[in-house]
Amino acid sequence: MHELSLAMSVREIVEDAAKQNGAKKVNEVNIIVGEFSSVSSDALEFAMDVAKKGSVFEEAKINIKTTKTILLCSQCNQETAMKDYIFKCGACESASVKIVSGDRMYVDSIDIEN
Numbered sequence: 148m149h150e151l152s153l154a155m156s157v158r159e160i161v162e163d164a165a166k167q168n169g170a171k172k173v174n175e176v177n178i179i180v181g182e183f184s185s186v187s188s189d190a191l192e193f194a195m196d197v198a199k200k201g202s203v204f205e206e207a208k209i210n211i212k213t214t215k216t217i218l219l220c221s222q223c224n225q226e227t228a229m230k231d232y233i234f235k236c237g238a239c240e241s242a243s244v245k246i247v248s249g250d251r252m253y254v255d256s257i258d259i260e261n
């Protein structure tokens with residue numbers, strides 16, 4: 148389960164950010180999980196419960212949002228959401244596409260109290 152090591156890096160990121168901003172308390176941690184990032188949001192949620200123990204954000208609400216994979220087409224230049232994990236432009240059906248978002252998991256924002 149690689150979600151636990153991801154959760155531990157989220158912990159580092161949140162603790163650093165809290166320290167840098169002089170936070171007394173962290174109310175919310177917002178995490179984005181791209182559907183193509185190979186991260187299971189259920190497993191990550193569970194791992195975050197473990198990772199936040201004893202941290203500055205032990206009491207914080209963890210919000211995990213899943214985002215779609217967005218493909219950019221080099222034929223028609225449109226961005227469309229990937230369907231059924233098939234690399235094909237949703238507008239012109241060209242296969243000349245690349246992922247522009249949805250392939251990563253990251254901390255989007257944290258809500259702190261000073």
Ligand SMILES: [Zn+2]
Nearest residue numbers: 220223236239
């Ligand atoms: Zn296209």
